[in-house]
Amino acid sequence: MDTKLQHKELFKLWIQRKGNHSNINSELAASHNLLSLYTMEATTLLLLSAVIIAAFLFLSSRHPKKMRLIKLTEKLPGPTAYPIVGTALPFMLVPRHERLKLLEDHMKTYQQIYRIQIGSVLAVNVWQPEHAEALLSSMKNLDKSFTYKFLHSWLGTGLLTSTGQKWHTHRKMITPSFHFKILEDYVEVFSEKSKILISKLQKEVESRGFNVYPYITRCALDIICETTMGTPVHAQEDLESTYVSAVYDVSELTVQRIVHPWLHPGFLFKLSPCGRRYNKCMRLLHDFTDKVWNGTAYYCGKISEIKRTFTGKKKRVAFLDMLLDASEGGAMLTDEELREEVDTFMFEGHDTTSAGMCWALYLLGLHPDVQEKAYQEQESIFQGSNRSVTMRDLSEMKYLERVIKESLRLYPSVPGVGRTLNEDVKMGEFTIPAGCMVHLHIYFLHRNPTHFPNPEKFNPDNFLPERVAKRHPYAYIPFSAGPRNCIGQKFAMLEEKTVLSYMLRHYRFQSLDRRENMKVVAELVLRPENGIRITITPRVTGTK
């Protein structure tokens, strides 16, 4: 094509384009008009919504109950509350492991009690034994604080999160599953799983330092699934447990949600990156519990099948069996309710004990003198024998019990609990009104120098009977207290003793991180952010 022709074609094209452009321009102008119309409407809508929200907030703040709550809590000391964030801002800005330090600063500043505000929600933080008693011994104040609602998509309203008649009925139904006689059967499983743990750790003997946390967690998961659910999951064979890492993530995300008030409404949380991560975890967690759930053969409708154990040995009554029986007989529990309890016990029953055992190992690994004493006690009970642990042996482990109690004092697996008051509670000179949330910080309660002189020192003798007898009954409550205390308390102590007994008899261990360097995160469970690094050396045992 010659160049003149080329220019002509190009000119035509240009004219065409220009025409199109003018069309586009006129379209643009029209859409611009439409846009300004929309913008005006959107602005009006936004303004209208803002007025409605402001009116709602104003009217609800004028509600007599809310007015009373504000009036009474106004008298309490506390940090300055800002619009939207309340007093939560510093907690949003620091890394996870520094939140505990912020709480400690508040505790030192306000001495006894203080008021906080998360978004528009008022709460009171306490950590004195007298306040703990006033809160926990009440038969009326049994409702959990609103923060537990953030666990509903995971645990539903199982025993930990339910209230009212549902909680009462389920508590009554589940309590017999933790009877002494049934726990006695469980000890066999504790021993079985501890033996696997010891053999799995063998490969770390040469290691110059490793994180013991995942080993202990998987052992605890094996224990809870086989005892309460009656289903073996062989978690100790699976090095990468997606269930365990999803539990950690959910724990972190729940606290993120609590401290960011705009993540409180469900629909906003779902849209946020935090919420999307949370939903992914939910699928993993529920998939895992589905497997456990299906393992009970419930869906086959053959309750009797559950009555035999999977190992073919004599029957052990799992708590799930009891619930299923109760449901069958009295049609009391729906499928949904049973699922909620499976999720609740799987979580509460393994995450808390893993943390407890790991902190105990950590402290024993820092204090060789205490470790040696605990080992000598084991030797005096087993005298070198490698036989399984019995209930009687466990009752003789008095010193180990003191070690565990002291570890739970310094590092309580559940660092705090919360309630929403149904009736006023008097705390010192203040009346905390019905409707108010109260957080009890067990972590700080256990560090009260009046009840534990030199509170940061690891000293198992704090639990010598004569010292315990002189102490305020609410000065040490790792399992909470009153009607909503931990249903698995005895189970937990027996499990911890068994696993630690095996650890002590088979290995000498040393902790590699000093206490001042540990990054402690106080979320649903009190965890070391980077695990527990130890070295292990085999002991000569089990020769008889």
Ligand code: HEM
């Ligand atoms: C060292 C181990 C444990 C510690 C420190 C611990 C601590 C606690 C605490 C402080 C509470 C009260 C929670 C609250 O009010 O929000 C609680 C409740 C609960 N715990 Fe534990 N727990 C441990 C082990 C277990 C085990 C092994 C199980 C199950 C086998 C279990 C099941 C539960 C349940 C179901 C509740 C709710 C009880 C209710 O509200 O009626 N816990 N636990």
